[in-house]
Amino acid sequence: GHLTPLLLAVSGRKEEMVEFLLRKNANVNAVDKMKRTALMLAAHYKSSSIATLLLQQGIGVSSEDISGWTAKDDATASGSDTIHHKISEYKEEKIPKNASQTSNP
Numbered sequence: 669g670h671l672t673p674l675l676l677a678v679s680g681r682k683e684e685m686v687e688f689l690l691r692k693n694a695n696v697n698a699v700d701k702m703k704r705t706a707l708m709l710a711a712h713y714k715s716s717s718i719a720t721l722l723l724q725q726g727i728g729v730s731s732e733d734i735s736g737w738t739a740k741d742d743a744t745a746s747g748s749d750t751i752h753h754k755i756s757e758y759k760e761e762k763i764p765k766n767a768s769q770t771s772n773p
Contacts, residue, residue, distance in 0.1 A: 673699040678709045678718055686718050696725045703733045704742075707755075711742035716750040719743075723758045730759075 673696040677685035686706075690696065697698045699705055704754075710719040719739075723729075732738055737745075743752040 671740050672770065673736075674698060675700055675704075675709060678679055678706045678722075679713065681713055681715050681717070681718065683718055683721070686721055690721060690725055693709050694760075696722060696727045696729070699731070702735075703731075705731050705733075705739065707731075707739040707740045708733060708737070711739045711748055711751045712746050714748040714751070715747045716748065716754065719754055723754060729755050729762075 671679065673704075674686065674689045674693065674696070675698060677689055697705060700709075705727065707719060707722045707729065710716075710722060729739055740752055740755045743749075743755060
């Protein structure tokens with residue numbers, strides 16, 4: 669249950685290190701022993717610039733930790749409206765526009 673370098677960098681709010689690790693193809697969806705993702709940690713520590721970097725890398729936003737919390741829940745709990753908003757926008761972008769339309773031949 670040790671932290672990956674990416675999770676450590678996010679926990680330490682080290683934005684330059686996060687950027688470096690992402691360029692080196694760090695596993696963006698790695699989790700700690702509580703099953704928290706880097707995005708959850710960024711939300712917890714209110715690191716909105718790091719959250720943006722992670723979202724740009726396509727990090728999963730709907731993952732849940734061992735308490736059943738998502739990154740959005742962490743953003744709400746830490747009072748980071750900015751990150752909460754970014755995650756909401758990101759989720760909407762991921763949903764195909766025509767997903768609700770059925771194609772009739």
